[in-house]
Amino acid sequence: MSSTTITQTEKVHEPEYVYYFYDGAWGAKREVLTGAQAKETFSQIPIIDISRIYSDKLEERVSLAQEIATACEKVGFFYIKEHGIPQELIDATMDSTKKYFAQPTEVKMKEHIYLSRNLRGYEPVHGAQLDTATPLGDRKESFLYNYEPENDPQVPTLTEAQRSLLSHNLWPENQPEFKKECFAYDKAMIVLARKMMQSFALGLGADEHYFDDMITAPNTSVKKIHYPPQDPSSTSETGIGAHTDFVCFTMLYQDSVGGLDVLNANGKWIPAPPVPGTFVVNIGDFLMRTSNDKFLSTVHRVKNISGQERYSMPFFFSFNMDAYVEVLPTCCSETNPRKYEPITVAEYYRLRHEKQRKKFMERGIGQ
Numbered sequence: 001m002s003s004t005t006i007t008q009t010e011k012v013h014e015p016e017y018v019y020y021f022y023d024g025a026w027g028a029k030r031e032v033l034t035g036a037q038a039k040e041t042f043s044q045i046p047i048i049d050i051s052r053i054y055s056d057k058l059e060e061r062v063s064l065a066q067e068i069a070t071a072c073e074k075v076g077f078f079y080i081k082e083h084g085i086p087q088e089l090i091d092a093t094m095d096s097t098k099k100y101f102a103q104p105t106e107v108k109m110k111e112h113i114y115l116s117r118n119l120r121g122y123e124p125v126h127g128a129q130l131d132t133a134t135p136l137g138d139r140k141e142s143f144l145y146n147y148e149p150e151n152d153p154q155v156p157t158l159t160e161a162q163r164s165l166l167s168h169n170l171w172p173e174n175q176p177e178f179k180k181e182c183f184a185y186d187k188a189m190i191v192l193a194r195k196m197m198q199s200f201a202l203g204l205g206a207d208e209h210y211f212d213d214m215i216t217a218p219n220t221s222v223k224k225i226h227y228p229p230q231d232p233s234s235t236s237e238t239g240i241g242a243h244t245d246f247v248c249f250t251m252l253y254q255d256s257v258g259g260l261d262v263l264n265a266n267g268k269w270i271p272a273p274p275v276p277g278t279f280v281v282n283i284g285d286f287l288m289r290t291s292n293d294k295f296l297s298t299v300h301r302v303k304n305i306s307g308q309e310r311y312s313m314p315f316f317f318s319f320n321m322d323a324y325v326e327v328l329p330t331c332c333s334e335t336n337p338r339k340y341e342p343i344t345v346a347e348y349y350r351l352r353h354e355k356q357r358k359k360f361m362e363r364g365i366g367q
């Protein structure tokens with residue numbers, strides 16, 4: 001008697017992942033989910049008219065806050081329109097940004113970020129490399145400047161100890177107009193950002209003024225970015241590698257070129273194309289932490305494959321450097337206990353900067 005063995009070849013499903021930069025390092029990953037495995041997630045970015053943020057009726061501010069909170073919980077990204085920042089101011093800031101980048105690289109290198117202890121100033125093309133799979137790094141150059149209290153529309157009274165926690169900017173010499181234009185933009189954005197924080201507080205079920213005392217001298221920064229076009233088929237560089245922002249939230253102005261993508265829960269890249277008259281707002285790691293993960297800090301990236309020069313200006317916003325930040329009590333319950341210990345902003349940033357500087361020194365950049 002003979003016997004036959006039947007071998008069945010089972011199709012093994014190899015999971016596919018999207019990798020991204022998180023907490024100072026590349027390597028966090030999200031599985032790409034399709035078919036029956038796919039989760040319910042977003043496929044577009046909502047646009048919210050925020051004119052109600054200036055309403056003197058609490059119920060209108062609350063209804064806006066709820067709309068914003070829904071976007072923060074489901075997407076972590078949304079556009080804001082009717083935000084109150086004059087288009088002429090934005091255009092003037094974009095013009096001065098383009099003039100700054102048009103200078104020769106050796107002139108801009110005089111304010112290289114590694115000449116500043118807080119990594120403020122100019123970073124050349126390929127100076128950053130978030131995605132370690134791209135050997136050249138990020139195909140972008142940038143200029144980063146921070147909050148200066150004298151430029152705040154509500155100038156705060158600070159002790160010497162509080163002043164010592166602030167970052168120092170590295171301004172180009174002999175370009176007073178550039179600095180003046182940077183400050184004019186920052187000033188207007190600080191006013192809007194404080195309103196946004198009140199809206200986030202309401203949306204998280206807290207008092208509208210819950211965050212007010214923590215944002216009297218907020219840690220804000222503006223990064224002016226120029227993305228030269230990249231070869232669409234290149235795998236050796238990208239515009240900015242996939243990452244989350246580590247601040248509370250970001251308000252991004254982008255020109256009309258496009259290239260920003262946002263990652264949904266299924267590991268699918270959703271475009272965030274330019275929409276005239278809007279800023280793109282996204283939640284960062286620190287507000288996600290403060291909300292006990294209720295609000296999402298969403299992964300995003302830029303690839304400028306348009307063949308044109310792209311310019312953008314993210315405005316990053318965080319609490320005062322000496323603020324001691326706890327998870328909001330309204331975001332915790334017996335069934336959903338607090339996930340994070342309180343931390344001061346200065347400590348949170350110190351840890352992050354340490355990792356960032358170490359990473360760049362490993363690549364032989366900096367001192």
Ligand SMILES: O=C(O)CCC(=O)C(=O)O
Nearest residue numbers: 223225254260302312314
């Ligand atoms: O330029 C953009 O559109 C996004 C910039 C960004 O994600 C960043 O600087 O963190």
